[in-house]
Amino acid sequence: MLRALLNSTGKSATQFLLGIGGLALITGAAILLNLQPGAISLLYLIAIVFVSLRAGFLCSMLVSLVAVVCLHSYFVPLLSPTGTRNPLAIVASAAFLITAWVITAMVTRVRKLTETQLTLRFEERLAERTRIARELHDTLLQSFQGLMLNFQAVYDMLPPGKAREDLEKALDRADRAIIEGRDAIQNLRSSTTATNELAQALAALGEDLGWAQGAAGTSPTLRVSVEGTPRELHPILRDNIYRIAREAVTNALRHAHAKKIEADITYAERLLRLRIRDDGRGIDPKLLDGGRDGHWGLSGMRERAEQIGGRLDIWSELGAGTEVDLSVPGSIAYGTEGNNK
C-alpha cells in the first residue's frame, strides 16, 4: 500500500490533499452550523464520490478512512464521556465505511466501463476508416483513373495547337490531384501520424508550419521534449492528440505570432500529458471562456479532448503567451491490451 502510494503520481497526491481539504471544510462548516451526524455523513459521502471520480480507488479509500476518524473525533465519539463504549458509534462508523467503499467501488467500475467503451469506439472508428478507404478506392479513384484515359483519347485526336497544349496542362494537374487523392486514401487506412512517435510527428509539424511562416520574415522555433518512456498509443487517440497539438501550434503561429513554442510530452504511469507553451500575444479571455464561436479552433480542441476522455486546460493572458495542457488518463492512453511491452 505504501509502495502504491509512493508510485502514485503528483496528480493523485494533489487529489488526495484536495479530498482532505474538502473534508476539513465540511467538518468546519458542520461544527459552526451544529449539523446532525447524519447530515455530516451524507456530506462526507458526497465528497468521497467526487474524490473517487477524480482520483483512483486507493485515494478514495484513504479519504474515507480520514472521514471516519473526523466523524468520531468531532461528532460521534467512540467512547462516551463516562468512558464506556458507544455501540451506536461503532455500528455507525462501520455502516459509513461500508457505504463509502461500495460507492467507491461502483464509481471505479463505471469509470472502467467508460474506458472500455472508449476503446471500443476507437476500434469501430478504425474499422470505419478502413471501410471508407476501400469505398473511395473502389469507386472514386478507379472512376477518375478510367476517365483520365478517356480524356487522353480525346487529347490524342486533337490537332497540334493551343487547345491541345492547354488540355495537356490540365491533364497533368489532374494526374497530380489524383495521386494526392490516392495517397490520402492510403493514409486514411492507417492514420495521420504513421509512426508511433508523437514527438517526431510534432517536430515534423514544426518544420512544416515554420516553413510557411518563414516567408513572412520571422522564423519561429518549436522545441519538443519528451519525459518518460514513449508508450504505444491507439492510432485514433494519437490522431486526436496530434490534431489538438497542431491546432495549438497553428494558433501560436498564425494568431499569437509567437517566436518560441515549447511542447512537452510526458509519458507517466497514470497519465499522458501534453503541454504546449508559447510566447505570443495570448488569447483574449473572453474567447477562452466562450470558445464556441469557432475562433482559434478552441471548441474543436475541447471536443477532441472530450472524445478521448482527456482533460484540456488552456491558460492565457493578453501579452503573456498561452499554455495548453492536455492530460489523458493512462488507462485510456496506453490501452488495456497486455502485449505492449
Next chain:
Amino acid sequence: MSGDRASIRILSVDDHPLLREGVTALLAGQPDMQLVAEASNGREAVEQFRKHRPDVTLMDLQMPEMNGVDAMIAICSEFPQARIVVLTTYIGDVQVMRALKAGARAYLLKSSLRKELVETIRLVHAGQKRIPPEVASELAEHATDDSLSSREIEVLRLVSGGNANKEIAAQLSITEETVKGHIKNILAKLGANDRTHAVTIGLKRGIIDLYSR
C-alpha cells in the same frame, strides 16, 4: 482499322467498368491495336484468354472471385508464352514480386496509364519486359529483407481485421503464446513499432490487401 493483320490483339481485365471503358477509348485511337475481349474478374479472364488467345493481356490485381495473381498463374501454366501487363493502383514490393513470379511481363501504375499504357503494350508485344523506375526502387529497397512466412502473413491479415491475440489463436487453432511469437517476428521483419504500424506497412508493401478477409 480493326481486323488489320498486324494489329496487337488485347484482352482487358478489370472489375471496374469505368476503367475498362477508359482503356477501350484509349486503345480505339491506336491503329495498331485491337481490343478483342474484356473480363471483370480472374475466372472470366482465364476463360476469355482460352477463347481469344490475345497477344497482350492487361490485368488488374485486386478483383473479386479470382484475383489477378491467381489468374496469371492459371493462364501462364497453360500458355507459358502469355504476355501480361499488370495494372494496379499502389506500389508494394511484395505485390510486385508476386505478380512477376506469376508471369507478369510489365507492371504499370494506374496513375501513369495515360502516358505509358500504349508504349508498354508495344514493348511487351515486342517481347520486352518493363518496370517503372519508382517500382524498381521500391523492389530494391526491400530486396534483402526477410520475407514473412505464410503463417505470419495469415496472422498479420487477422490483425488487420481488428482481431485480438485470443481470437487469432482460436481461428488458427494455435496457442496465444504462439500468436505472440509470430507477432514479435512480424514486427522485427517489417521494422514496425507496433501492430497498427505493421498493418500499415503490410498494406503499403502489398503483403496483405484491403480485400482479403
